[in-house]
Amino acid sequence: MIPEQCIKIAIENGYDFWGYKDFKMDDERVVLIYNGDCMDERPLSDIAQDPAFWQALGKGFGWDEKAFCNHCYIDKQSWEEKPRKCAGDWLKHEFNDWLYHALRYFETLLTGGNLEQFWKKLLPKE
Numbered sequence: 001m002i003p004e005q006c007i008k009i010a011i012e013n014g015y016d017f018w019g020y021k022d023f024k025m026d027d028e029r030v031v032l033i034y035n036g037d038c039m040d041e042r043p044l045s046d047i048a049q050d051p052a053f054w055q056a057l058g059k060g061f062g063w064d065e066k067a068f069c070n071h072c073y074i075d076k077q078s079w080e081e082k083p084r085k086c087a088g089d090w091l092k093h094e095f096n097d098w099l100y101h102a103l104r105y106f107e108t109l110l111t112g113g114n115l116e117q118f119w120k121k122l123l124p125k126e
């Protein structure tokens with residue numbers, strides 16, 4: 001499940017979306033539209049599995065400002081104030097905001113969590 005608003009934000013921020021700008025969608029798939037005609041359809045999982053989607057979304061959301069470690073989830077600011085070892089001790093902290101959020105998405109999905117809540121936390125408050 002990916003909110004329509006997030007796909008739009010990603011497209012506005014450089015996600016190529018198979019060359020399309022217009023689409024319709026339901027919980028399972030997007031229908032790609034060109035000049036008002038339905039040209040093709042893709043499962044939402046194709047989007048969720050595409051790093052380019054998360055990178056463009058991160059650009060739209062300004063995630064760089066608050067990067068989290070991909071391994072232990074500590075945020076960059078806390079780490080700079082008080083450096084500590086990563087939870088996986090052979091790993092170094094690796095701050096990569098888009099990957100952090102993508103990993104949280106799949107963790108939520110795979111553990112039967114609430115994806116609606118996941119997206120609600122990310123989306124700008126109305």
Ligand SMILES: [Zn+2]
Pocket residue numbers: 069070071072073074085086087092093094
């Ligand atoms: Zn870490």
